[in-house]
Amino acid sequence: MADIVSPKTRSRMMAGIKSGNTKPEIVIRSGLHKKGFRFRLHDRKLPGKPDLVFPRHGAVIFVNGCFWHGHDCHLFKWPKTREDFWKNKISSNKARDITNIATIKNAGWRVAVVWECALKGKARLELDSVIDLCSFWLRNGANELEVRGNESGASI
Template sequence: MDTRSKAQRSFIMKSVRSRNTGPELVVRRTLHALGYRYGLHRKDLPGRPDIVMPKHKAVVFVHGCFWHGHGCPKGRLPKSRLDFWVPKIDRNRQRDRESVRLLRKSGWRVLTIWQCQTKDVESLSRKLAKFLTLRNRKNSRGSHQ
């Protein structure tokens, strides 16, 4: 049973943003601090990635743990209306997998950052730097051989 009235729940759900979320802003600030520049929400790419770095042929998705079915505590399904939530989250996960598949097929490197991973900015920074510098090392080795 939902503890909120229908009007309260509707108000809460309408306030959930899909762009410029708190976790997305943390990732963007971290990338900027590392010296990387990027574009946002490219409509011409599968899944409309949150962050796009054409120079590195890399995209970053910043997923909310609940909405994309992460296995952490924030990703737990509600106890009510499972007939609605299970198929919804499953569709989101299926759409995510398909977007990643299409992007990789087109030569893009893909990194998914989960909402819960944005709490530890140091760890997040290391993860982003590793993802982006691996490409640079591969390119520089390949061009000298």
């Protein structure tokens, strides 16, 4: 199936996609800041540059886009063009995520992942619920948290 936009337009569109300070990330950090949490952003000393780093709580939060990280939800669809490129790209991202999270955990940090589908789309959760889950996790000391859209549920 051919792309519906020209290669030049597609290139411009893809170049405009940010890796940090995305809307889902800003929503999460704003909600946690209102709850009194203080954090560092995109700490380059840690593998994968976690979106939020909470030194006081020994925790990090990644806010992952479902497409770029190959999440198994309704927001992820394999592109129909350049299939080999995208399979390689997204598979590499997933492998890098696994390695980065393992390295961070081995260094003694707790890790949470908030997926984009928890914040938007047909399976989204209430924003207050997502913030409350993250807040509870930060305070209770559990090692891991993954927040996904309703179709998959949230788990601590």
